[in-house]
Amino acid sequence: xxxxxxxxxxxxxxxxxxxxxxxxxxxxxxxxxxxxxxxxxxxxxxxxxxxxxxxxxxxxxxxxxxxxxxxxxxxxxxxxxxxxxxxxxxxxxxxxxxxxxxxxxxxxxxxxxxxxxxxxxxxxxxxxxxxxxxxxxxxxxxxxxxxxxxxxxxxxxxxxxxxxxxxxxxxxxxxxxxxxxxxxxxxxxxxxxxx
Amino acid sequence: xxxxxxxxxxxxxxxxxxxxxxxxxxxxxxxxxxxxxxxxxxxxxxxxxxxxxxxxxxxxxxxxxxxxxxxxxxxxxxxxxxxxxxxxxxxxxxxxxxxxxxxxxxxxxxxxxxxxxxxxxxxxxxxxxxxxxxxxxxxxxxxxxxxxxxxxxxxxxxxxxxxxxxxxxxxxxxxxxxxxxxxxxxxxxxxxxxxxxxxxxxxxxxxxxxxxxxxxxxxxxxxxxxxxxxxxxxxxxxxxxxxxxxxxxxxxxxxxxxxxxxxxxxxxxxxxxxxxxxxxxxxxxxxxxxxxxxxxxxxxxxxxxxxxxxxxxxxxxxxxxxxxxxxxxxxxxxxxxxxxxxxxxxxxxxxxxxxxxxxxxxxxxxxxxxxxxxxxxxxxxxxxxxxxxxxxxxxxxxxxxxxxxxxxxxxxxxxxxxxxxxxxxxxxxxxxxxxxxx
Amino acid sequence: xxxxxxxxxxxxxxxxxxxxxxxxxxxxxxxxxxxxxxxxxxxxxxxxxxxxxxxxxxxxxxxxxxxxxxxxxxxxxxxxxxxxxxxxxxxxxxxxxxxxxxxxxxxxxxxxxxxxxxxxxxxxxxxxxxxxxxxxxxxxxxxxxxxxxxxxxxxxxxxxxxxxxxxxxxxxxxxxxxxxxxxxxxxxxxxxxxxxxxxxxxxxxxxxxxxxxxxxxxxxxxxxxxxxxxxxxxxxxxxxxxxxxxxxxxxxxxxxxxxxxxxxxxxxxxxxxxxxxxxxxxxxxxxxxxxxxxxxxxxxxxxxxxxxxxxxxxxxxxxxxxxxx
Numbered sequence: 001x002x003x004x005x006x007x008x009x010x011x012x013x014x015x016x017x018x019x020x021x022x023x024x025x026x027x028x029x030x031x032x033x034x035x036x037x038x039x040x041x042x043x044x045x046x047x048x049x050x051x052x053x054x055x056x057x058x059x060x061x062x063x064x065x066x067x068x069x070x071x072x073x074x075x076x077x078x079x080x081x082x083x084x085x086x087x088x089x090x091x092x093x094x095x096x097x098x099x100x101x102x103x104x105x106x107x108x109x110x111x112x113x114x115x116x117x118x119x120x121x122x123x124x125x126x127x128x129x130x131x132x133x134x135x136x137x138x139x140x141x142x143x144x145x146x147x148x149x150x151x152x153x154x155x156x157x158x159x160x161x162x163x164x165x166x167x168x169x170x171x172x173x174x175x176x177x178x179x180x181x182x183x184x185x186x187x188x189x190x191x192x193x194x195x
Numbered sequence: 196x197x198x199x200x201x202x203x204x205x206x207x208x209x210x211x212x213x214x215x216x217x218x219x220x221x222x223x224x225x226x227x228x229x230x231x232x233x234x235x236x237x238x239x240x241x242x243x244x245x246x247x248x249x250x251x252x253x254x255x256x257x258x259x260x261x262x263x264x265x266x267x268x269x270x271x272x273x274x275x276x277x278x279x280x281x282x283x284x285x286x287x288x289x290x291x292x293x294x295x296x297x298x299x300x301x302x303x304x305x306x307x308x309x310x311x312x313x314x315x316x317x318x319x320x321x322x323x324x325x326x327x328x329x330x331x332x333x334x335x336x337x338x339x340x341x342x343x344x345x346x347x348x349x350x351x352x353x354x355x356x357x358x359x360x361x362x363x364x365x366x367x368x369x370x371x372x373x374x375x376x377x378x379x380x381x382x383x384x385x386x387x388x389x390x391x392x393x394x395x396x397x398x399x400x401x402x403x404x405x406x407x408x409x410x411x412x413x414x415x416x417x418x419x420x421x422x423x424x425x426x427x428x429x430x431x432x433x434x435x436x437x438x439x440x441x442x443x444x445x446x447x448x449x450x451x452x453x454x455x456x457x458x459x460x461x462x463x464x465x466x467x468x469x470x471x472x473x474x475x476x477x478x479x480x481x482x483x484x485x486x487x488x489x490x491x492x493x494x495x496x497x498x499x500x501x502x503x504x505x506x507x508x509x510x511x512x513x514x515x516x517x518x519x520x521x522x523x524x525x526x527x528x529x530x531x532x533x534x535x536x537x538x539x540x541x542x543x544x545x546x547x548x549x550x551x552x553x554x555x556x557x558x559x560x561x562x563x564x565x566x567x568x569x570x571x572x573x574x575x576x577x578x579x580x581x582x583x584x585x586x587x588x589x590x591x592x593x594x595x596x597x598x599x600x601x602x603x604x605x606x607x608x609x610x611x612x613x614x615x616x617x618x619x620x621x622x623x624x625x626x627x628x629x630x631x632x633x
Numbered sequence: 634x635x636x637x638x639x640x641x642x643x644x645x646x647x648x649x650x651x652x653x654x655x656x657x658x659x660x661x662x663x664x665x666x667x668x669x670x671x672x673x674x675x676x677x678x679x680x681x682x683x684x685x686x687x688x689x690x691x692x693x694x695x696x697x698x699x700x701x702x703x704x705x706x707x708x709x710x711x712x713x714x715x716x717x718x719x720x721x722x723x724x725x726x727x728x729x730x731x732x733x734x735x736x737x738x739x740x741x742x743x744x745x746x747x748x749x750x751x752x753x754x755x756x757x758x759x760x761x762x763x764x765x766x767x768x769x770x771x772x773x774x775x776x777x778x779x780x781x782x783x784x785x786x787x788x789x790x791x792x793x794x795x796x797x798x799x800x801x802x803x804x805x806x807x808x809x810x811x812x813x814x815x816x817x818x819x820x821x822x823x824x825x826x827x828x829x830x831x832x833x834x835x836x837x838x839x840x841x842x843x844x845x846x847x848x849x850x851x852x853x854x855x856x857x858x859x860x861x862x863x864x865x866x867x868x869x870x871x872x873x874x875x876x877x878x879x880x881x882x883x884x885x886x887x888x889x890x891x892x893x894x895x896x897x898x899x900x901x902x903x904x905x906x907x908x909x910x911x912x913x914x915x916x917x918x919x920x921x922x923x924x925x926x927x928x929x930x931x932x933x934x935x936x937x938x939x940x941x942x943x944x945x946x947x948x949x950x951x952x953x954x955x956x957x958x
Contacts, residue, residue, distance in 0.1 A: 073676075510733060
């Protein structure tokens, strides 16, 4: 699975430890009287949200709703892209009104994806609160957006790529960086960068 | 008038059964007998590698004058004829007003004389105003120069009127040309009726609409002894009806247009109105039948149905656009490509259908032949010059052709009318003083 | 099936600039539109039924023929995608003054239109237009030729009700010869593996349609028990005036979907009608409003289909590359 030019930062067990820590923090900060809902940003925010929710349920014994958010229609770079992405659809099987919503994504970079996700979530209803949980914060923000829960914060070059692979949609868990010039074409596992 | 020597060409004259390499001399507007000549010519044309044949005669063109000069005039149409290798055209009477009087026919001749391009012979209307009700003054039309009669565009729907026309025209031994189509079966029609019209949702014109009138008119010619000529035959069944009529001795003839032996209704899938004509493009089996008819001489004529329409008219929605395409400047290359290069006809056979036979049909005794004393109307064709049809180069005022962009091989090179070189693509014509090659 | 599953199976990526008809599309392309439409169906269930995807785009409805329903559906679809919309109807235009429809379209393009939605009584007009303007073109019905979005919404309705299209027997009932809805449905249904039955009097379903791979039947009652879907096409009364059937009442006697005929069919027969329906001619009111009828679902799905088509075509308009005067 490892590509030429990739540098692995975290392996499977390391990712597991990050997930456990993130779930622990979300469980700790959970408000008793308010529903907790995890909303994964497609594509890799979704398996991440599913696995976090499973861990939180194990810790608290209470069910946590999980949804999937399609943010393509809200992207600010849509008009610039040569071919528009296939839509995978928003699936939120619960009422978002008055819930504590946690947006979940794999990599936080410029913040533009999360800006789009915030707009998308707010078009679905009026949540009590929205927080943000990401596996990797790689810096280089272009908007005033910060994560509330972070698995790993790393320093990267502006042009580098950070890829996250997560079970079950990838064969194994890992976090890798790719230096710009060594980039090989593997869009399925690419973190969502800003243009 | 200059003495012309056409040197070393392949001389094809089906009227004399001639197909040989040799020299052809022209003097004082006449062909000299084969083998005759002078020591010197004022004009020498080097025709080596080319075909030299009697000037082509297109028995079916629309020149639009008077009435629709935005589409074509007699001058531009006759110039287009020359560029296509055609030295004489018979023009249809569906002008505004129709050519249904002696004066109208004489106007055509006058305009053609002024233009000094190809010869133009008017075809008079069968009925007054082409209304299909009363016979036009056929005798006076003949006096005005009409070489045949037709209501082309509007079929003579009345069997009774057609019968009278066939009877009456025997007085002048002139042929009645008919656009065979039962009008009520083609109301709202845009294209051939069949799987393609179903696919495209366009109004259909069934082959039977043509077949029924062909059958009727052959029968009427049979009982009257008149001469019926089936214009632009397009269906397999009609070809068979003509074949059978001839076998019975009926005075029936038929012409085919290049688009009807090279294109089909599948071309309409582009919704390009340059594929919209009447009769419509038919199916492959009809195309094959038309070619079969040309091969066994059931169809003795190739004519273009040259139908110019200004761009703004043709660029309409397909059901609003008028029927028809220009054809004069694509006659030779498309005929060569579809019939000769594909092995269906030889050059002499094709030339007979475009020259000798038309002259006989229209009674033009000194045309369509290279025998000594005949009018010096000569077409020189380069049969092997690869070129691409570009409507922008047409001399016709209108550019409505479906053949734009086609890669073709044959092309009219030099055209002589009445002993004058009236059209040449250059390079082979040498004037005064040039010595005769050995 | 969920939207996710549809999307995962949509192998085709949309590469076309225009939607002119369904005959030219592959099964994969048709499926891609249907799958994309599922995403937009979800948008229509939200409290705020609008997404910003087409912000700044201009969608022009260029209608040379009256159709309030289709035009409204396209307008609403464009608005839900945050595009600006403008209607242009031929009656109010300079067409009556001799301007050609190509000139009209070029003028509209010069106003900055990105997408032209065109309805025209002549087959092929959208195709012709696509050669003369740069903007994307959606055929919203061209004469008797095609009406792709209508057929797509019919397919979406069938797929949502039955979970599939392949293997179903779908009957198109009525005036096939003059129907663009029929043609688009035939092409799409055949490509997706349905068995297509055409039913109506021989003057409206003439010989030759078998060559499109359809079964042709003239007796509705014979074929009804075999049908999974009955798509009832609208009868235009002018056909009767042209003598294609003797009277509306005779037509209804043979081809109107009544309660009794519904009983002849399978219990879960899905009833579609592209509308506007003539109650008491093609359908009785009780059938139109009955449990088998999916007529209102069709209207809702039409919105999702048109959003999907606008979205997919917008993706092919290269930003800033188009020439504008």
